[in-house]
Structure formats: C-alpha cells, structure tokens
Amino acid sequence: MVGIVLVHGFAGTREEIKPLHDFLCDKGYEVAMPLLAGHEGTLKELSVAKYKHWIDSAEEEYIKLSKKSDSIVVIGFSMGGLVAVNLYQKYKFDGLVTINTPVYYWDVKRILKNLFSDFSVYSKKYFQSSSNKPIPALFEFQKLLSKTKPLFKNISCNALVIQTQDDDTVNPKSAEYIFANLDGVKQILRPKSGGHVVFQSNNYSELLNSINEFVEKY
Numbered sequence: 656m657v658g659i660v661l662v663h664g665f666a667g668t669r670e671e672i673k674p675l676h677d678f679l680c681d682k683g684y685e686v687a688m689p690l691l692a693g694h695e696g697t698l699k700e701l702s703v704a705k706y707k708h709w710i711d712s713a714e715e716e717y718i719k720l721s722k723k724s725d726s727i728v729v730i731g732f733s734m735g736g737l738v739a740v741n742l743y744q745k746y747k748f749d750g751l752v753t754i755n756t757p758v759y760y761w762d763v764k765r766i767l768k769n770l771f772s773d774f775s776v777y778s779k780k781y782f783q784s785s786s787n788k789p790i791p792a793l794f795e796f797q798k799l800l801s802k803t804k805p806l807f808k809n810i811s812c813n814a815l816v817i818q819t820q821d822d823d824t825v826n827p828k829s830a831e832y833i834f835a836n837l838d839g840v841k842q843i844l845r846p847k848s849g850g851h852v853v854f855q856s857n858n859y860s861e862l863l864n865s866i867n868e869f870v871e872k873y
Contacts, residue, residue, distance in 0.1 A: 657870060658685045658724030660717050660742075664733030665796050667852075668695050672732050674854045678863045684870070685724060689716035691738070693792070702789035706799035713738045717746065728870050731756060733825065733851065734796060736833075737803040743810055750873050751814045752866060755822050755851055758804060758829035807836035813873040816843040817862060824851040842869075 661676055663669050669676070669688050679686045691712045693704025713735075721727060728750035731739035736756025743751060814837050818830030827845070834843045844865055849858040 656685055656724050658687065658720040658727045659870070660713065660720060660727060660729045660739075661686055661688045662713050662729065662731045662735030662738050663688070663691065663694070664735050664852075666694070666701060666792065667733065671852050672735075672854050674859065675730070675732075675863065675866070679867070679870075682867055685720065687716040687720045689713045691735075698789050702791045704792065704795065706795040706802070709734075709795075709799070710738055710741050713742060714745075717742055717748075721746070726750075728752065728873075730754065730866065732854075733757065734799070737799050740803050740806050740810065741799075743812065744806060747812070749812055750870065751810060751812055752817065752869065753814070753830075753833055754817045754862075755819060755825050755853060756816075756829060756833060757800065757825045758832045759826040760824060760829070807833055808838060810837050811839040813839055813869075814841040815866070815869045816841065817846070817865075818843070819846045819849040819851070819853050821848050822851045840873075 659679055661672055661679070663672050669690060672688070676686055676688050689712050692708035693701040717727070717729070726749040729739040729742060729748055730752040731737065732754045733756060736753035739751055739753065742748070816830050816834045818825070818827050820827055830843060830845070834841060846853070846858065846862060849856045853859050853862065
C-alpha cells in the first residue's frame with residue numbers, strides 16, 4: 656500500500672490542502688495530514704512553537720503511516736515542502752512533491768501588479784496575511800528555511816516540483832532552485848494561475864491529476 660503524508664504551510668491550516676487530501680483518499684491512498692505544532696490555534700500558540708516542533712509533528716504522523724505502508728510519498732505545500740525535505744534526511748522515503756515551496760519569497764512585482772488591479776481586495780488580503788504571523792514564528796520560519804536550503808541536494812528520490820506562476824507569496828524562482836538541486840529523477844510543473852494557496856482557487860483540477868499520475872508512476 657502507498658501511504659501519503661500531506662503537510663500544510665506556515666501559519667496556515669489543513670483546510671488549505673483539504674481538496675488534495677480528499678482527492679487522494681478517493682483514489683485509495685492512505686493519507687496522513689499532520690497538524691503542525693502551534694497551528695490552527697491562537698497566535699500565542701504559534702508564537703511559542705519552534706521549527707523543530709513543526710518537523711516533529713510531521714514525523715509523528717510519518718512513523719504511524721510507515722507501519723502500515725509499503726512505500727511513502729510526502730507532499731509538502733508551501734513551508735510543508737521544507738518540512739518534507741527535513742523528513743527525507745532521516746527516512747529516505749520513495750517520493751517527494753513540493754507545491755509552492757519557498758526558497759525565495761515575496762514576489763514584489765506580482766504584489767504591485769495585484770494591488771494595481773484591485774487595491775481594495777488585495778490590500779485587505781495582504782494585511783490579513785501579515786497580521787496572523789507572530790514575529791517569533793517568522794524567525795522560526797527563517798531558521799527552517801536557512802537550515803533546509805542546502806538539503807535539497809541530498810534528495811535522491813523521485814520528485815515533482817510544482818510552482819504556480821502567479822504566486823505572490825513565493826517567488827517562482829524558488830522552484831528553479833529546488834529543481835536544479837534535486838539529485839534524483841525529477842519533473843517540474845509551472846501552472847500559470849492558482850495563486851499561492853492553489854487548492855483554494857478554481858484552478859487546481861489538473862494539478863490533482865498530475866500528482867496522482869506522479870504517485871502511480873513511481
């Protein structure tokens with residue numbers, strides 16, 4: 656049996672990736688969707704969580720799933736991709752999918768373009784985005800990013816890198832860095848639209864099928 660660990664993003668919730676979770680469950684996979692420490696609670700709970708706690712949260716679910724799976728694919732959305740890379744260093748699982756995973760973030764040109772197109776909508780969005788991320792948590796995110804960036808070159812499993820081109824949170828060149836540094840069999844997808852939280856947009860149907868094809872192939 657193929658098991659899949661599906662990891663959500665920084666300061667986000669499991670709801671942001673639930674469409675992918677439900678799709679994979681319908682395909683017959685055993686899917687674990689860990690809740691990272693400090694998330695889906697209060698800002699205080701997020702502010703005291705350390706990046707190691709985020710990795711530990713995913714590792715706990717990985718261990719449970721590994722006991723009943725023949726092979727495992729880990730799919731990380733946004734910061735979840737960084738968590739997945741850290742898990743690989745210890746467990747060497749069979750497949751990795753990163754979705755809008757940051758190496759470089761805040762695409763300023765895209766943000767300005769969005770603000771000019773609809774200031775009332777995007778200014779509210781960016782304010783809400785910044786207000787739900789406590790400063791201590793942002794420091795922990797930066798620590799995780801710095802720790803993880805050199806680890807991509809150690810990934811030798813089959814890998815799929817996905818990066819939407821209209822992502823205003825993660826600079827699309829992040830995917831180029833990730834793809835260039837992976838060491839195994841790899842492929843990259845660059846959907847034109849979907850934004851950062853792509854599975855909450857109207858443009859993710861093709862991605863679901865591509866992810867399923869990747870898992871089935873390998």
